Amino acid sequence: xxxxxxxxxxxxxxxxxxxxxxxxxxxxxxxxxxxxxxxxxxxxxxxxxxxxxxxxxxxxxxxxxxxxxxxxxxxxxxxxxxxxxxxxxxxxxxxxxxxxxxxxxxxxxxxxxxxxxxxxxxxxxxxxxxxxxxxxxxxxxxxxxxxxxxxxxxxxxxxxxxxxxxxxxxxxxxxxxxxxxxxxxxxxxxxxxxxxxxxxxxxxx
Amino acid sequence: xxxxxxxxxxxxxxxxxxxxxxxxxxxxxxxxxxxxxxxxxxxxxxxxxxxxxxxxxxxxxxxxxxxxxxxxxxxxxxxxxxxxxxxxxxxxxxxxxxxxxxxxxxxxxxxxxxxxxxxxxxxxxxxxxxxxxxxxxxxxxxxxxxxxxxxxxxx
Numbered sequence: 001x002x003x004x005x006x007x008x009x010x011x012x013x014x015x016x017x018x019x020x021x022x023x024x025x026x027x028x029x030x031x032x033x034x035x036x037x038x039x040x041x042x043x044x045x046x047x048x049x050x051x052x053x054x055x056x057x058x059x060x061x062x063x064x065x066x067x068x069x070x071x072x073x074x075x076x077x078x079x080x081x082x083x084x085x086x087x088x089x090x091x092x093x094x095x096x097x098x099x100x101x102x103x104x105x106x107x108x109x110x111x112x113x114x115x116x117x118x119x120x121x122x123x124x125x126x127x128x129x130x131x132x133x134x135x136x137x138x139x140x141x142x143x144x145x146x147x148x149x150x151x152x153x154x155x156x157x158x159x160x161x162x163x164x165x166x167x168x169x170x171x172x173x174x175x176x177x178x179x180x181x182x183x184x185x186x187x188x189x190x191x192x193x194x195x196x197x198x199x200x201x202x203x204x205x
Numbered sequence: 206x207x208x209x210x211x212x213x214x215x216x217x218x219x220x221x222x223x224x225x226x227x228x229x230x231x232x233x234x235x236x237x238x239x240x241x242x243x244x245x246x247x248x249x250x251x252x253x254x255x256x257x258x259x260x261x262x263x264x265x266x267x268x269x270x271x272x273x274x275x276x277x278x279x280x281x282x283x284x285x286x287x288x289x290x291x292x293x294x295x296x297x298x299x300x301x302x303x304x305x306x307x308x309x310x311x312x313x314x315x316x317x318x319x320x321x322x323x324x325x326x327x328x329x330x331x332x333x334x335x336x337x338x339x340x341x342x343x344x345x346x347x348x349x350x351x352x353x354x355x356x357x358x359x360x
Contacts (some may be wrong), residue, residue: 127244
């Protein structure tokens with residue numbers, strides 16, 4: 001096998017920890033949002049307090065996304081540094097898939113799945129299997145995003161006014177994002193732990 | 206994405222299905238000269254090449270990857286035989302998607318003055334997809350030809 005020492009190991013434990021904490025915060029905020037939607041109802045949904053809450057939530061979501069992408073890039077590069085060959089594309093493309101229409105429906109799942117597999121036995125990663133939690137995370141994530149988009153479109157059609165349909169779809173979206181966030185936090189933690197063990201084994205060999 | 210080489214011996218193959226032109230393997234397990242193993246995941250292999258992928262076959266194996274599509278496109282076996290084969294199904298599929306989505310976009314613009322989003326995205330994506338699959342095939346051909354002087358040591 002031709003070797004291409006293009007990637008160097010970079011510590012990703014700190015980024016993984018930050019991403020997990022932000023994902024827990026995202027899950028907590030989704031729980032609060034779902035509770036608020038049930039408690040407040042459509043008529044009171046456009047108060048200043050709700051507006052500020054949604055703004056804060058958007059900022060946490062943005063920080064979560066950036067931190068996750070940084071971790072995904074490093075984790076993808078690190079398994080290559082540990083000897084994983086023939087992985088899909090580059091670490092940059094692994095993040096880029098999230099932004100390519102249609103491809104972002106399945107390629108990010110494959111990227112995270114392969115990073116998980118390569119984190120355990122980098123040199124023979126294709127012989128590793130991935131846990132079903134990765135598929136569950138992806139189903140919850142995609143379904144939540146589809147509902148969020150539909151909810152947003154309904155609001156848009158009504159001049160950014162909350163309607164009962166948009167509120168219920170938003171509630172369902174939050175209920176899907178809670179497990180999606182928790183599952184992703186667990187996946188990041190598991191993959192990171194596997195990488196550290198794989199690196200330790202490679203160092204000791 | 207690209208091409209690579211494994212020198213070793215096939216230890217196990219899991220054939221998923223065999224069609225008229227190509228075979229799909231769930232996995233192919235190679236034993237490397239240093240004693241370790243290497244697994245090649247779900248693979249599409251042209252049948253000329255697939256006929257050489259039997260447990261015990263020793264030699265040099267030529268592999269390709271294009272996104273999540275991977276396979277074995279050539280073998281130079283220790284018994285002196287060599288075989289190459291690379292399917293173009295994905296290239297033709299990309300051209301098909303391009304033609305159908307281009308027609309859909311063109312007719313929609315003529316009929317309703319607007320292009321449908323899905324067809325437009327498919328139209329745009331089909332071009333890099335075609336180029337990617339074509340480049341992988343060209344790389345595979347060049348790789349196999351460039352290595353034509355290689356003769357694996359007899360087991």
